[in-house]
Amino acid sequence: MTDPSLGRVAINDGGEQIILAELADSKRLYVATRPRRVLLPVILFAATCCSTWMTGGWQFSLALMMILTAHELGHFFQALRYRVPASLPFFIPMPFSPIGTMGAVIGMHTSLANRRSLFDIAITGPVAGVVPAIVFSVIGLSLSEVGPINDDSLMLGEPLIFKLLAYWIVGPLPEGSDIQLHPLGFAGWVGIFITALNLFPISQLDGGHVLYALLREKSHVVAMAVFSFLLMGTIVWGYTGWTLMIFLLLMMGIRHPPTSHDEMPLGPKRTTIGWLSLPFVIVGFTPTPFVF
Numbered sequence: 001m002t003d004p005s006l007g008r009v010a011i012n013d014g015g016e017q018i019i020l021a022e023l024a025d026s027k028r029l030y031v032a033t034r035p036r037r038v039l040l041p042v043i044l045f046a047a048t049c050c051s052t053w054m055t056g057g058w059q060f061s062l063a064l065m066m067i068l069t070a071h072e073l074g075h076f077f078q079a080l081r082y083r084v085p086a087s088l089p090f091f092i093p094m095p096f097s098p099i100g101t102m103g104a105v106i107g108m109h110t111s112l113a114n115r116r117s118l119f120d121i122a123i124t125g126p127v128a129g130v131v132p133a134i135v136f137s138v139i140g141l142s143l144s145e146v147g148p149i150n151d152d153s154l155m156l157g158e159p160l161i162f163k164l165l166a167y168w169i170v171g172p173l174p175e176g177s178d179i180q181l182h183p184l185g186f187a188g189w190v191g192i193f194i195t196a197l198n199l200f201p202i203s204q205l206d207g208g209h210v211l212y213a214l215l216r217e218k219s220h221v222v223a224m225a226v227f228s229f230l231l232m233g234t235i236v237w238g239y240t241g242w243t244l245m246i247f248l249l250l251m252m253g254i255r256h257p258p259t260s261h262d263e264m265p266l267g268p269k270r271t272t273i274g275w276l277s278l279p280f281v282i283v284g285f286t287p288t289p290f291v292f
Helices: 039-081 115-143 160-169 183-198 206-237 242-252 268-277 280-284
Strands: 008-013 016-022 028-032 090-093 101-105 145-148 177-180
Touching: 039 090, 039 101, 039 115, 039 183, 115 160, 115 183, 115 206, 115 268, 115 280, 160 183, 160 280, 183 280, 206 242, 206 268
Parallel strands: none
Antiparallel strands: 008 016, 016 028, 090 101, 145 177
16 A cells, blocks of 8 residues: 555555655654554563562562663663554563573564664663663662672672672672672662673674664674674583573574665764663673572
C-alpha cells in the first residue's frame, strides 16, 4: 500500500504491519500497528524479581531490577521518541546463576532506525543504567564490612571502576582480609558489569550499535577483532562462562545490519559521546567475574 502524497509504504515483517512515512523535512516516522505484548513481559519481570530475590535477597533484587529497568526503559523511550517499533523489555530469569538473571532485552526493528536515532537509542540504555549502578555501588560499599577472606564464599572479579570506588570508600584492606559486600553493593557491581558487557562494540549489543553509528561499514572490522579477542580470551583465561556469550553472538551475527539512512551525519556532539562511552568496557569489565 502506498500514499503518493506522503511517500507512505506499508510493509509486513513477520506478520506485523509497519507503516513508514517519509515526511517533508526528510525525517522518517515509523509506527507499528500491532499492539505490543504485555502479558509475557510482565510474567518475565515477575519471574526475574523472584529469581534475583532467591539469589541475593530483597535488597539485591530491588536494586538490580531498578538498574536493569532503567537501562531497558532508556532504550524503550528513545525508540518511542523516534517512532521505531520496539517491544516492552523481556527480562530473563536465571534462578540458579550467581546473579539470578541474564539481564533483559528489547525486540526492536533497528534496521528501520536512521544512523542518528540508532545512536541515541543505543547510548541511552547504558547511560540510564550505569547511573543507578554507581549510586548503589557507593551506598553498598559504605554499608559493607571488612572481614577475613572466606574460601567458601563466592569471589567476584573487580572491574577497575569498582576497585577505585572500594578504595575511595573502604580504603586499603589489611592483609588477609576482604570486603564482605552488602547486597546493594553486589547489585551495583552487577549493574556496572552488565553495562560494560553491553558496550562491547560487536553485533547487536549496545556497543555494536554505537560503533556502527560511528563507523558504519568499517565497524565490521572492529567487531571481528573483538569477537576474536573474546574467543582467544575464553581459551587463555579458561573461563567457560564466555562460551554462552560467544554462542549468542554467533546466533545474532557478528556484522551489524545497515540503518535506513547510513549517510545521515552523526554530528560532533554524538560522535564525541560515542567515542567516550566505548572505553567504559575497559574500566567496567572483568574477564573472570565469578570465582567459585
